[in-house]
Amino acid sequence: MNRRRREYARYYHLVAELRLDRDRHLNYFRMNAEQMIGGQLTRQTTNYRQSIEPKQRLAVTLRFLGTGESFTSLAFQYRLGISTVAESVHMTCQAIEQQMMASQFPRPTEDMWRAMASTFWEKWNFPNCLGAIDGKHVTIVSPAHSGSLFFNYKKTFSIVLLALADADYRFTFVQVGDFGRAKGLSVPADFPLPGSGVQGPMPYTMVGDSAFPLKTYLMRPFPGNRIPQWRQMFNYRLSRARMVVECAFGILSSRWRVLHTRINVKPENADSRVTAACILHNYLTNPSENQRWVEEAEERGEVLPPVRNMGGNRGCREAYDVREKLCTFFCSIEGSVSWQDNMV
Numbered sequence: 506m507n508r509r510r511r512e513y514a515r516y517y518h519l520v521a522e523l524r525l526d527r528d529r530h531l532n533y534f535r536m537n538a539e540q541m542i543g544g545q546l547t548r549q550t551t552n553y554r555q556s557i558e559p560k561q562r563l564a565v566t567l568r569f570l571g572t573g574e575s576f577t578s579l580a581f582q583y584r585l586g587i588s589t590v591a592e593s594v595h596m597t598c599q600a601i602e603q604q605m606m607a608s609q610f611p612r613p614t615e616d617m618w619r620a621m622a623s624t625f626w627e628k629w630n631f632p633n634c635l636g637a638i639d640g641k642h643v644t645i646v647s648p649a650h651s652g653s654l655f656f657n658y659k660k661t662f663s664i665v666l667l668a669l670a671d672a673d674y675r676f677t678f679v680q681v682g683d684f685g686r687a688k689g690l691s692v693p694a695d696f697p698l699p700g701s702g703v704q705g706p707m708p709y710t711m712v713g714d715s716a717f718p719l720k721t722y723l724m725r726p727f728p729g730n731r732i733p734q735w736r737q738m739f740n741y742r743l744s745r746a747r748m749v750v751e752c753a754f755g756i757l758s759s760r761w762r763v764l765h766t767r768i769n770v771k772p773e774n775a776d777s778r779v780t781a782a783c784i785l786h787n788y789l790t791n792p793s794e795n796q797r798w799v800e801e802a803e804e805r806g807e808v809l810p811p812v813r814n815m816g817g818n819r820g821c822r823e824a825y826d827v828r829e830k831l832c833t834f835f836c837s838i839e840g841s842v843s844w845q846d847n848m849v
Contacts, residue, residue, distance in 0.1 A: 506584060507584045507585060507586065509584065510583075510584040510585070514582070514583050514584035514585075515582045515583055516561045516564055516565075516583055520533075520564055533568070533571070534564070534567045534568065534571055535567065535570070535571035535760045535761065535762075536567065536760075536785070536789055557585065557589060557593065561583070561593075562593035562596060562597050563597055564583075565579055565583055565585070565590055565593045565594065565597075566593060566594045566597035566598065566781075568582075569590075569594050569763060570761045570763050570778065570781070570782055570785070571760070571761060571762060571763070572762055572763070573762050573763035573764075573765065573766030573768070575769070576590045576591050576594070591770075594778070595774060595777070597781075598777045598778055598780070598781035599777060601781040601784055601785065602777060602780050602781055602784065605784050605788060606780075606784060609784045609787040609788055610676070610677070610678065610679070610784070610787070612691075613677065613691060614691055615691050615692070615693045618635055618691070618692055618693050618709065619693055619696075621634075621635060621636065621671050621672065621677070622634055622635060622709060624671065624672040624673070625671070625672045625746065626699055627672075628672045628673075629672060629745055629746040629749065630742060630745070630746075631712060631742055631743065631745070631746035632698045632699050632707075632831075632834070633696060633698060633707050633708065633709045633710060634709070634710060634711070634712055634746055635669075635677075635692065635709050635710065635711050635722075636669040636670055636671050636672075636677050636711055636712075636749075636750075637669070637670050637711065637712050637713070637746055637747045637748075637749040637750035637751075638667070638668070638669045638670075638711045638712070638713045638717065638723070638750060639667075639668065639670075639713060639714065639747070639750040639751065639754065639811070639812075640665055640666065640667040640668075640716070640811065640812035640815055641665070641666050641668075641754055641809035641810065641811060641812060642657055642659065642661070642663035642664075642665060642666075642809060642810040642811070642812060643663055643664050643665075643666050643764055643768065643775070643779055643809065644661050644662065644663045644766070644767045644768065644810075645662050645663060645664055645767060645768045645769075645770070645772060645775050646662065646767050646768065646769040646770075647662045648662070648771065648772055655772065657810070658813060659810050661767075661810075663810070664681060664682050664772055664775055664776060664779070665680075665681070665682065665812055666679065666680075666681050666779055666783075666809075667679070667680040667681075667812075667815075668680075668750060668753065668754070668783070669711060669750070670749050670750040670753040671749070672749060673790065673792055673795070674749060674752055674753040674756055674790060674795050675753070675786075675787050675790050676753060676783055676786065676787055679780065679783045681776045681779045681780050681783075682772065682773075682776045692709055692722070693709055694706070695707055695708050695709075696709070698831075698834050700838075704830040704833065704834060707827065707830060707831075708721050708722060708827060709722070710722050710723060710724050710827070711723045711724070712724050712725075712743050712746045712747045713725055713747060714726070714747060714811075715728065716811065716812060716813050716814060716815045717815050718815075718820060719820030719821075719824045719825070719828065720820060720821070720824050721821070721823050721824045721827050724743060724827070724828060724831065725743075726739070726740040726743050726744065727739065727740055727828075735832050735835075735836050736832060738832070738835050738836060738839060739828070739831060739832045739835055742835050752795075752799050752802075753786075754808075754809055755798070755799055755802030755803070755808070756786065756790070756795065756798040756799060756802060757782060757783065757786045758802065758807060758808075758809055759798050759799075759801045759802035759805065759807070760785075760786065760789070760798060761782040761785070761786070762807075763778065763782070764779070764782065764809060765807050765809075
């Protein structure tokens, strides 16, 4: 059956026809024909076996990432061996990571951080913000002999995707499989808030939800529902800025629906699939198309489970001071004159 691949396999018929129709090609592969990329995917042709061409390996991989179909299903559709499909997906994801990681996740400089913070202020009205951070669970099939290592509060097995997103829904950093640490990132020195020097120089920070600890470089909301108005104002501003990363995850999982399935590969191979999806997310992100992808994610109602308790609730004194100064700043630009009465 596989020897008649060129006569009947989808790649030589359906995929060839899809190249003539931009919209249908997008629906099938989750990316346009002109955006499809190559990689180090070539294998040697021998007297006994014709090698699979790189474009076909790429097509199989994109279909896997775009739908989460099993290797068995893809093997029948493309008239390939199951092991060939698995190898193609593995090779292509590795090639994407090796060839595109540096270009899609460049190491930020101080000037780049300042530009990101400026864009965050212009679009989401949160000053000195380096990005929005969040973590999500990506479900996998239970690894053999892993015990409770990958077991989460949803009573499923998963790996963790931790990401920092900029104001345009692009990922600045991703960490797959564990949390890791990010040090020496050339973050600029403290800088006064826009149009105000009352608070003095303020540190650049990330914004996250209540799962994260309060740090001078990471702001989280005030806890509780019955809080003073001036703290509610801070929570509103932070929540508005933090939704950027939620939307980024929505776009990511709406395009690459394998993230909504139980990925049936070893954890280390699942890491490369998720990393490749994040790289392609940055490669394909177009501000003019972001809203369409966000709306599609909302219509489907599919969300990745959040990660809980990524840090303690207590922060240092300096972190509390930074949050209080941001509250003062937000109240001043809102034109409120009564917020001091609510501080009692």
